[in-house]
Amino acid sequence: MSWVKSGYDVIIVGSGPGGSTLAQGLARRDCNVLVVEQGEYLKPDPARSEQQTTFIADYQRRGIRHNVGGESKFYGAALYRLRENDFRASPTEHGESTAWPLSYADLEPYYDEGERLYSVHGSPEGDPSEPPRSRPFPHGPIEHEPFIADVVKRLQGCGVPVGYIPKGVDRGPNGRCVLCSTCDGYFCHRDAKMDAEVAALRPALKTGRVDLCTGTDCLKVLTTPDGRRATGVLLRRGGEEVTVHADVVVVSAGIRESPLLLWRSRNDAHPKGIGNARGALGRYLAGHTCGFIFPFMGLRPIPELHQKTFAINAFYGAAEGWPYPLGVIQATGQIPIWQHVFPLAAPFVKFVARRSLVCLLMTEAVGTAESGFDFHEERIARVHNPKASRETYRKLRDTAVSLFHKAGFRWVHTSVHFDAPWHTVGTARMGVDPASSVLDADCRVHGMDNLYVLDASSLPTAGAVNTTLTIIALSLRAAETIARGQRRPRVEVA
Numbered sequence: 001m002s003w004v005k006s007g008y009d010v011i012i013v014g015s016g017p018g019g020s021t022l023a024q025g026l027a028r029r030d031c032n033v034l035v036v037e038q039g040e041y042l043k044p045d046p047a048r049s050e051q052q053t054t055f056i057a058d059y060q061r062r063g064i065r066h067n068v069g070g071e072s073k074f075y076g077a078a079l080y081r082l083r084e085n086d087f088r089a090s091p092t093e094h095g096e097s098t099a100w101p102l103s104y105a106d107l108e109p110y111y112d113e114g115e116r117l118y119s120v121h122g123s124p125e126g127d128p129s130e131p132p133r134s135r136p137f138p139h140g141p142i143e144h145e146p147f148i149a150d151v152v153k154r155l156q157g158c159g160v161p162v163g164y165i166p167k168g169v170d171r172g173p174n175g176r177c178v179l180c181s182t183c184d185g186y187f188c189h190r191d192a193k194m195d196a197e198v199a200a201l202r203p204a205l206k207t208g209r210v211d212l213c214t215g216t217d218c219l220k221v222l223t224t225p226d227g228r229r230a231t232g233v234l235l236r237r238g239g240e241e242v243t244v245h246a247d248v249v250v251v252s253a254g255i256r257e258s259p260l261l262l263w264r265s266r267n268d269a270h271p272k273g274i275g276n277a278r279g280a281l282g283r284y285l286a287g288h289t290c291g292f293i294f295p296f297m298g299l300r301p302i303p304e305l306h307q308k309t310f311a312i313n314a315f316y317g318a319a320e321g322w323p324y325p326l327g328v329i330q331a332t333g334q335i336p337i338w339q340h341v342f343p344l345a346a347p348f349v350k351f352v353a354r355r356s357l358v359c360l361l362m363t364e365a366v367g368t369a370e371s372g373f374d375f376h377e378e379r380i381a382r383v384h385n386p387k388a389s390r391e392t393y394r395k396l397r398d399t400a401v402s403l404f405h406k407a408g409f410r411w412v413h414t415s416v417h418f419d420a421p422w423h424t425v426g427t428a429r430m431g432v433d434p435a436s437s438v439l440d441a442d443c444r445v446h447g448m449d450n451l452y453v454l455d456a457s458s459l460p461t462a463g464a465v466n467t468t469l470t471i472i473a474l475s476l477r478a479a480e481t482i483a484r485g486q487r488r489p490r491v492e493v494a
């Protein structure tokens with residue numbers, strides 16, 4: 001075994017926010033950890049200057065789907081806490097959302113820790129949905145560019161509170177972030193974005209207690225014959241297969257790959273896949289029903305600037321004449337969305353998008369036993385999206401459009417919602433009932449002693465804010481449990 005050592009306390013599969021954050025939390029507690037990652041480190045593209053960055057679609061077009069740091073290398077670094085009510089069952093247009101086996105108060109200390117680890121800049125000002133916090137944000141908010149500040153002032157003039165987007169960036173007197181226009185959707189060549197690799201994996205590797213194997217595919221999780229304990233993993237790198245053992249195994253391979261890996265790991269003790277005795281694995285796919293609005297700013301294209309700094313969360317809970325929580329209106333980065341539409345429509349979309357302050361609308365799409373993945377042989381044969389929250393989206397869109405009209409923006413183009421959800425969660429979700437969940441409140445597979453899932457798939461619901469800080473908080477909480485090597489007393493949720 002030349003490329004991998006043995007004797008690890010914990011093996012983590014996947015180096016996205018779930019896996020990397022956990023590795024950091026465990027390394028601090030003196031655990032020896034192996035992180036296994038299918039992809040390689042992203043490298044600046046030699047065809048581009050050092051200042052330029054690379055859009056996610058460029059990588060994917062070249063067939064690169066996996067990399068160290070996972071999707072967070074391309075994320076918009078909007079690091080929100082779920083709101084208090086998101087942890088409770090609440091009504092939506094497609095029935096009640098699922099209650100978490102944890103409350104907001106249980107996760108609050110780990111949100112706080114995560115905000116410090118990922119250098120979050122934010123402020124509760126202008127956000128009526130902001131949950132209580134034990135300490136202020138570690139850094140003040142990212143200031144709006146003058147162009148954006150003017151828009152924010154006009155919106156506030158309509159009597160609606162406008163908040164700052166909490167952002168994980170290295171900004172400050174010696175910080176690397178220059179607030180460029182290529183953040184959301186791009187890989188940051190300056191390492192100024194606090195993604196999973198920069199914020200968590202690098203410090204973890206520096207401790208000397210964490211090893212990273214890149215270009216390594218985890219094929220299976222192995223268990224004892226009675227299926228109660230994970231014993232290790234089967235890995236493949238460059239055609240060579242090896243088995244590595246550890247006391248604890250953690251699957252952090254992302255929303256699709258984590259449930260698929262547990263399915264591929266079926267054996268005599270788990271004939272339907274690990275965690276799937278009652279059929280919950282791969283089901284309950286949930287997320288956000290999203291779409292854009294395009295408030296037109298004028299005939300001149302908007303200059304290149306960092307525009308993803310404001311959000312309107314005033315309609316998070318409910319709105320006049322609507323019984324369900326609506327969601328959020330969030331400025332996006334300057335994303336070339338015209339690259340993703342039919343070629344014939346691209347010139348029109350580009351004309352509008354370059355001259356509009358594009359805002360993302362997000363509302364919750366709840367998971368059900370019908371939404372999720374159909375497994376066939378060793379792959380996902382079919383994806384069933386959760387029902388889109390069409391009516392709620394429409395109400396949110398109309399609310400947003402009339403707000404911008406009131407603020408003096410005469411022409412607001414709108415898009416329909418996307419059928420596929422964004423910020424997907426839930427395919428190996430936590431819960432109290434093993435019939436409808438895969439994990440317990442510690443993200444440990446029901447009925448198993450030492451196998452955990454920590455990533456987007458663990459979250460039972462997505463609320464209506466970006467979900468990565470919640471993945472981070474769950475990992476930091478699990479680091480404590482795993483390092484202590486003991487089960488927490490079960491949490492009773494009111």
Ligand SMILES: Cc1cc2nc3c(=O)[nH]c(=O)nc-3n(C[C@H](O)[C@H](O)[C@H](O)COP(=O)(O)OP(=O)(O)OC[C@H]3O[C@@H](n4cnc5c(N)ncnc54)[C@H](O)[C@@H]3O)c2cc1C
Binds near residue numbers: 072184252466
């Ligand atoms: C353009 C874009 C913008 C976004 N913006 C935001 C934002 O502003 N805020 C926010 O909260 N979220 C945002 N997100 C979502 C966010 O990036 C994801 O929620 C987050 O990365 C999910 O983390 P994860 O831990 O589930 O793992 P992932 O990021 O999915 O990483 C999983 C890792 O596991 C590896 N892996 C998979 N299978 C195997 C295997 N068998 N063996 C070994 N390794 C394996 C993969 O290569 C990958 O590195 C954005 C996403 C995109 C694409």
